[in-house]
Amino acid sequence: MTVATAHSNIALVKYWGKRDTALNLPGAGSLSMALAALTTRTEVRRAPARESDHVVLDGSPASGAASQRVSRFLDLIRVAAGSDDAAEVVTTNDFPTAAGLASSASGFAALALAAVDAYGLDLSPDELSVLARRGSGSAARSIPGGWALMHAGEASDGRDAFARQIAPAEHWDLRCVVLITATGAKDVGSTAGMNRTMMSSPYYPAWIETVDVDLADAEPAVMARDFELLATVAERSCLRMHASAIAADPGVLYWNGQTVELIHRVRSARASGIPVFFTIDAGPHVKVFCEPSAVPAVRDMAADEVKDVIVSAPGGPARIEDA
Numbered sequence: 001m002t003v004a005t006a007h008s009n010i011a012l013v014k015y016w017g018k019r020d021t022a023l024n025l026p027g028a029g030s031l032s033m034a035l036a037a038l039t040t041r042t043e044v045r046r047a048p049a050r051e052s053d054h055v056v057l058d059g060s061p062a063s064g065a066a067s068q069r070v071s072r073f074l075d076l077i078r079v080a081a082g083s084d085d086a087a088e089v090v091t092t093n094d095f096p097t098a099a100g101l102a103s104s105a106s107g108f109a110a111l112a113l114a115a116v117d118a119y120g121l122d123l124s125p126d127e128l129s130v131l132a133r134r135g136s137g138s139a140a141r142s143i144p145g146g147w148a149l150m151h152a153g154e155a156s157d158g159r160d161a162f163a164r165q166i167a168p169a170e171h172w173d174l175r176c177v178v179l180i181t182a183t184g185a186k187d188v189g190s191t192a193g194m195n196r197t198m199m200s201s202p203y204y205p206a207w208i209e210t211v212d213v214d215l216a217d218a219e220p221a222v223m224a225r226d227f228e229l230l231a232t233v234a235e236r237s238c239l240r241m242h243a244s245a246i247a248a249d250p251g252v253l254y255w256n257g258q259t260v261e262l263i264h265r266v267r268s269a270r271a272s273g274i275p276v277f278f279t280i281d282a283g284p285h286v287k288v289f290c291e292p293s294a295v296p297a298v299r300d301m302a303a304d305e306v307k308d309v310i311v312s313a314p315g316g317p318a319r320i321e322d323a
């Protein structure tokens, strides 16, 4: 049996759209920070006596769709390893998946690492990131962890569409304060939301055109620990991503009233001198980045609008654990 752990991550320059859905190739690059407080632990055991894979997610057998997604991913590894052994997969998140927080990033990164080891493959870090991307685009960034840059790549087989660390977790001790504004799974998942945006939003091409400029600003902002510049780029990237989704047909609107209220509060806090900025993924929660000393101020400003708060430091790479 092999055990691997991986942290979730939050994009500061967003990934939203694909140039190839079969290979899950992103339409543009992205940049993220891994979240030490959001971790998936996955065990993979080869089970040659089983007819099919058995997947347990947070203590219960996975649903048909979730289990099929895992099996299709394991098929990639079985083909590469020349094995037709079924597997037993036990995966646990230490954060509430029901709140609609991204679990596919940490989930497919941990699964990729554990399954590659269990099936005896020897992959480089870049190859592992390429593999994790086949499970979920954002999972490619959870393999290197820390501050990670995902390359859109040019090759038609996707071999250059991987993420690498640009700086380790220790490089910049920021906090991501996850403000949970609703419970329950989201209506439109990220894969479906971005597909609808690609198919029907007149703003999708314009959105994709903005990403390289944002990456060219965000990478040096991270390297120089330039909070103001990163705040500007991250909010711009988030709002443009959501603008492209809102313009789809029918529009994909992930925000609730609390989301909008919190955007305003973060902006007015920044205007009054508190170093904070927001980003929002395919759901209604608001992720606020700040210095550790500003966490109490963020909690106070959000207290009456949120159901729960998770505070995370930057996290490290996906890794194999002792079984």
Ligand code: DP6
Pocket: 010, 011, 013, 014, 015, 016, 024, 030, 102, 104, 135, 136, 137, 138, 139, 190, 191, 192, 280, 281, 282
């Ligand atoms: C809004 O990685 O979940 O969180 O590749 O279809 O699995 P698939 O999509 P996924 O999309 C993440 C979208 C996002 C932005 C981001 O993490 O970059």
